[in-house]
Amino acid sequence: MQFLIDNFPLLWDAFLTTLSLSLLAGVLALVLGTALAAFRVSPIPPLRGLSTFYVETFRNTPLTVVFFFIIFGLPQIDFSVGFFTGSVLAVGLYTAAFVCEAVRSGINAVSAGQAEASRAIGLTFGQSLREVVLPQAFRSVVPPLGNVWIAMVKNTSIAAGFAVSELTASMQRLSNANAGELVLVLVAVVVGYMLITLPSAYAISRVERRVAILR
């Protein structure tokens, strides 16, 4: 126990790093993923093509490779980002592809009549998406988006390999220095991740019940 108390500041810092990495990447993924989903269903073919290309590229590339591209590849074209920013970009850009697919499935689940009715009262494509289709689509994709979020929180652990002192990095550091306390270190790190994911799971099911719509 004394070991944990001694190392609490380090673990707490690591936890906060994981949390901020997750939140920033999560916002990026949600905004970009939603835009990509809107592109994917738009009447403009080049936008649809762009979105499909993006999704297939990021969804089918291992996240570690995305990290390498952003942190070591971008400087090759004279565009350097720091390790933390690079990690946010890598996780966010990668996760956006999955958010896009989840939101798109929600859009497809909204009946065609809803979009027809909104066009019939004179809403433009963008207005119909914003006012009618997306609000209904999001309601039905709360559970899959929750899955994406939880997977993403755990995916931030790859940043440990790129000089970001988050939870997994602190685990490596503490266990290397204190081999005798290995199990304790592992448990502490797992608890750190769960402090983010378990409340998320609870919040997700709350949100799901709150926004459910009568049909």
Place this chain on the structure above:
Amino acid sequence: MSGVDKWFGELHVLQDIDLSIDRGEVVVVIGPSGSGKSTLCRTINRLESIENGEITIDGQQLPAEGKELAKLRADVGMVFQSFNLFAHKTVLENVTLGPIKVRKQSKADAEKRARELLDRVGVGAQADKVPAQLSGGQQQRVAIARALAMDPKVMLFDEPTSALDPEMINEVLEVMVGLARDGMTMVVVTHEMGFARKAANRVVFMDGGRIVESSTPEEFFTNPSSDRAKDFLSKILNH
């Protein structure tokens, strides 16, 4: 509309359709299933595109896509068979969405007018419910109010009573008859012959993607000129 053709793949659903509707006229389109009557109705606000011919509303050619088309659709009210009320919005919000977003009315003005319209169609008391809490007949009347809120030049009704219980058909038809009396220009695709007799200025009978007959209701129901219409009427009016 003149010389309008539409195909669904190989299927020629609208064949060389010529139809002109005067302001204030109520045109009822009847015909067997698959005759193209719903498609005809949906081409008028371009929910279905056409391959040939042209459609003009109030002297203005139907634009292809984009903002111009949205503007035109705002002037053309549409009521669907399956109501299509916005499921996540209250009844009041359903009616005010178009006026606020498209007509740029203030929320207060739009709500005042929406409540008047909801009262007019007899569902004023349901304003704060969501669509799923309403009966089919009530939902369809809300849909009519939603279309009316845009002050349309013409109203399209695509089988507005086909999804309703028999008891609820009348409450919707009464609202429509009222509209017709008030001089609204209407195109109504329906199987309700009673409505056609009561409210129509003209009956258009379609079969196989063509307009077979176009005449006054009296003439159509008592003395149809085509064999196809005679055959159709004999099947539906005999019981």
